[in-house]
Amino acid sequence: MMQRHTSLSANIVQFCRFLRTKNFSLGVEEETAILTALQCINYQNKDVFRVALKTLCCRSRQQLKEFDALFTQYWKELAEAVDAKIKTQQQQSAKSTAKDASFKSLKAWLNGNKSDEQEEVASYSVNENLSKKNFADVTGDEMEELMRTIKALSRRLAAQINRRYEKENRINLPDLRRTLRKNMRRGGELLELAFKKPKQNRTKLVVICDVSRSMELYAAFLLQFMYAFQHVYKRTETFAFSTSLQHITQLLKQHDFTAAMRLLGDKNEGWSGGTRIGKSLSAFVKDYANRYLDKKSIVIIMSDGWDTGDIELLQQSMQTIQYKSKKVIWLNPLAGYADYKPHVAGMKAALPFTTVFAPVHNAESLKSLSKWL
Amino acid sequence: MIQLNDIKQMLLQQGYITDDSVVMSVYLSLQLNKPLLIEGPAGVGKTEIAKVMAKALQTELIRLQCYEGLDATHALYEWNYQRQLLHLKMTEHADQTIDEKEQTIFGDTFLMKRPLLQAITQNKKTVLLIDEIDRSDEEFESFLLEVLSEWQITIPEIGTIRASNIPQVILTGNRTRELSEALRRRCLYLYIDYPDFEKEYLIVKSRNKDIDAKLAEQVTRFMQQLRTMKLEKTPGIAETLDWATALAALHIDHLDKDIIGQTLGVIVKDWRDTRNVQMSLSELMEKTGIISKIDVA
Numbered sequence: 001m002m003q004r005h006t007s008l009s010a011n012i013v014q015f016c017r018f019l020r021t022k023n024f025s026l027g028v029e030e031e032t033a034i035l036t037a038l039q040c041i042n043y044q045n046k047d048v049f050r051v052a053l054k055t056l057c058c059r060s061r062q063q064l065k066e067f068d069a070l071f072t073q074y075w076k077e078l079a080e081a082v083d084a085k086i087k088t089q090q091q092q093s094a095k096s097t098a099k100d101a102s103f104k105s106l107k108a109w110l111n112g113n114k115s116d117e118q119e120e121v122a123s124y125s126v127n128e129n130l131s132k133k134n135f136a137d138v139t140g141d142e143m144e145e146l147m148r149t150i151k152a153l154s155r156r157l158a159a160q161i162n163r164r165y166e167k168e169n170r171i172n173l174p175d176l177r178r179t180l181r182k183n184m185r186r187g188g189e190l191l192e193l194a195f196k197k198p199k200q201n202r203t204k205l206v207v208i209c210d211v212s213r214s215m216e217l218y219a220a221f222l223l224q225f226m227y228a229f230q231h232v233y234k235r236t237e238t239f240a241f242s243t244s245l246q247h248i249t250q251l252l253k254q255h256d257f258t259a260a261m262r263l264l265g266d267k268n269e270g271w272s273g274g275t276r277i278g279k280s281l282s283a284f285v286k287d288y289a290n291r292y293l294d295k296k297s298i299v300i301i302m303s304d305g306w307d308t309g310d311i312e313l314l315q316q317s318m319q320t321i322q323y324k325s326k327k328v329i330w331l332n333p334l335a336g337y338a339d340y341k342p343h344v345a346g347m348k349a350a351l352p353f354t355t356v357f358a359p360v361h362n363a364e365s366l367k368s369l370s371k372w373l
Numbered sequence: 374m375i376q377l378n379d380i381k382q383m384l385l386q387q388g389y390i391t392d393d394s395v396v397m398s399v400y401l402s403l404q405l406n407k408p409l410l411i412e413g414p415a416g417v418g419k420t421e422i423a424k425v426m427a428k429a430l431q432t433e434l435i436r437l438q439c440y441e442g443l444d445a446t447h448a449l450y451e452w453n454y455q456r457q458l459l460h461l462k463m464t465e466h467a468d469q470t471i472d473e474k475e476q477t478i479f480g481d482t483f484l485m486k487r488p489l490l491q492a493i494t495q496n497k498k499t500v501l502l503i504d505e506i507d508r509s510d511e512e513f514e515s516f517l518l519e520v521l522s523e524w525q526i527t528i529p530e531i532g533t534i535r536a537s538n539i540p541q542v543i544l545t546g547n548r549t550r551e552l553s554e555a556l557r558r559r560c561l562y563l564y565i566d567y568p569d570f571e572k573e574y575l576i577v578k579s580r581n582k583d584i585d586a587k588l589a590e591q592v593t594r595f596m597q598q599l600r601t602m603k604l605e606k607t608p609g610i611a612e613t614l615d616w617a618t619a620l621a622a623l624h625i626d627h628l629d630k631d632i633i634g635q636t637l638g639v640i641v642k643d644w645r646d647t648r649n650v651q652m653s654l655s656e657l658m659e660k661t662g663i664i665s666k667i668d669v670a
C-alpha cells in the first residue's frame with residue numbers, strides 16, 4: 001500500500017472517480033488494487049501504465065473498448081492543467097425524434113452487425129431505466145441493448161418450471177418414494193438411490209400478435225420477443241394478424257431473424273394495414289383452435305384493441321377461445337400509460353373474456369409476464 | 374519476484390503467442406492473487422491460457438467444466454454412498470462402537486473430492502480452471518462467489534476445510550449468459566478476440582514447426598477472410614491449427630479449390646456454413662490471393 005498521499009495516488013483516485021461517471025463500477029477496493037499493482041510494474045512507461053490500468057478498471061468488453069479514449073482524455077485534460085474536478089456528466093439528451101431512426105438501428109442490428117453490437121451494459125442502473133422505458137420512446141442507441149434484454153428475458157421466462165417432479169438419473173434431489181420401492185427386494189437396505197428433478201413445464205402457449213399500423217412501434221419488439229421465446233420454449237405456436245391471420249411458427253423457426261422477417265414481409269403486403277381483430281380471431285378459432293387449444297394451453301393476445309371490423313365476431317371468437325383454453329392473457333401496449341382506459345370498442349368487447357389484462361409497453365412489463373404463466 | 378517480461382517469456386516458451394493485454398492480465402492476476410475472467414469467442418485460446426499457466430508455474434491444472442444444472446455437490450465433494458454401505462455391511466460383526474464406525478465412514482477414504490475441494494486441499498498452489506462459467510446456473514455462480522472469497526468449504530460431517538494454498542483461478546466464458554456484476558467485480562477481466570493476420574501466422578508457424586511457409590501464409594489469409602463472412606459458427610484459432618496440421622500431414626504445400634473443398638469439414642462445423650462457403654469459395658480464394666484473375670483465365 002502506498003502510505004503517503006502522493007500526486008500519483010491522488011491522480012489514480014481522481015481517475016477512478018472520472019471513470020465512475022462513465023459507468024465504470026470502481027470502488028475503494030479497486031482503487032486499492034490499482035495502487036498495489038502499481039508498485040510491481042514499471043509505471044514510468046506510459047504504455048505499461050495504460051495497459052495495467054485498463055486491466056484493473058475494465059469489467060466488460062464494452063469498457064475495454066471505451067477505456068483507451070477515456071484514458072487519453074483524462075490525462076490530456078490533466079496535462080493541460082484544467083481543473084481536474086469532474087464535471088457531472090452531461091445529460092444525454094440525444095433523444096431521437098424521428099422514429100425512423102430507431103427502425104434503422106433495428107435493421108442494422110437484425111442484419112447481424114455483430115461486431116458493432118453493444119455487448120455489455122455498463123451498470124445495473126442503465127439497464128433498469130431502459131427496461132422501464134416505453135417501447136415507443138426507445139432511441140436508436142438503446143435499441144440493441146433492449147433487444148438483448150428481451151432475448152435474455154425470453155430465456156428466463158421459458159425456464160420457468162413447475163412444482164411437479166419427474167425421474168432423473170443424475171444426482172439431484174433424492175426421491176424417497178422411489179428409493180424405497182427400488183430397494184424393497186433387498187429387504188429394505190437402501191443400496192440404490194433414486195433421484196428426481198422438477199418436471200418440465202407442459203404448458204402450451206399460443207401467442208397471437210397484432211402487427212397492424214397502430215401497433216407498428218411495438219410490433220418490432222414483440223416479434224423479436226416471440227422469435228426469441230419460441231426458440232427457447234418449444235411448445236409455442238405463434239400467429240400474427242392485421243387484416244388477416246397468419247400462422248408464423250414455422251417462419252419464426254428460421255435460424256436467422258432477418259431471414260424470418262424477410263419471409264414474413266414477402267408474404268404479407270397487408271401488414272401494417274388496418275386491424276380486423278374479430279375476423280382474424282374467428283379464423284384462428286375455425287382453423288387452429290381445435291388443434292392447438294386445450295385446457296393446458298395459455299393464449300396470449302398482444303394488441304391495442306383498435307378494431308375496424310365486426311365487433312360481434314370478435315366477441316364470439318373470444319368466447320370460444322376462453323372456453324377452450326386455460327387462460328387468455330391480453331397484453332396491451334397502451335395500457336402502460338397511466339390514464340389509459342379500455343374504451344375502444346374492440347377492447348371493451350374482448351375484456352369480459354380475458355383472464356388477465358396487462359400492459360406490454362416495456363421490457364419490465366414483459367418480465368412480469370411470468371406472473372401469469 | 375516475477376516481472377512482466379518473465380510472464381511474456383513464460384507464455385512464449387509454452388508456445389503461446391500473445392499481446393500486451395494478455396501478459397498484463399496474467400501478471401496482475403498472479404501479483405494481486407485475483408481470479409482472471411476471460412471472455413471471447415470460441416476457439417481463441419481462452420482455456421489454453423490456464424493450461425499454459427499451469428505448465429509455466431509447474432503446477433497442476435484442476436478443471437471444473439460448467440454446464441446447466443451443475444450444483445455444489447458436483448463442484449465440491451460427494452460421499453461415496455455405496456462404498457460406505459458396503460463397508461458397514463462388511464464390518465457388521467466387528468467390535469466397534471457406533472461412534473468409531475461413524476468416524477471411519479466419514480473419513481477421507483469415502484470422500485470423493487470434486488474440483489473445488491481438490492484445488493484448495495493441494496499442498497502446492499494450483500491453477501483452477503472454471504471453464505464456461507456462463508453455462509452454469511445463476512445459483513451456482515452465487516455459490517462460487519462465496520467459495521472464491523472465503524476459500525473455505527464446510528463439510529457438515531468433518532468441519533470446515535480452509536485452503537492451504539489459494540489457487541490461481543481462471544474463469545472462461547463466451548457470453549451464453551450475462552455474468553453477474555458481483556462476479557465481474559471480484560475478477561480481473563480479459564477479452565480475447567480473433568487474432569490479426571500477423572499473430573495468427575505466428576501461432577500457426579510456432580505450433581507446426583515443419584509447415585511450409587507459403588502454406589502457412591495461405592491458410593492464415595484464408596481463415597482471416599473466412600471470418601469476415603457471416604457464419605453461424607465462426608472458426609477460431611483451434612480450427613486454423615487443426616487445418617494446418619491436417620494439410621501438413623497430407624504433404625500439401627499450397628491451397629487450391631479442390632483441397633479446400635475436401636478439407637472444409639476441419640474448419641467449418643455447420644451445414645449452412647458449409648453450403649455458404651462452398652458457394653462463395655471462388656470469391657473467397659480470390660480475395661485471399663490464392664488464385665488471381667489471371668490464373669483463372
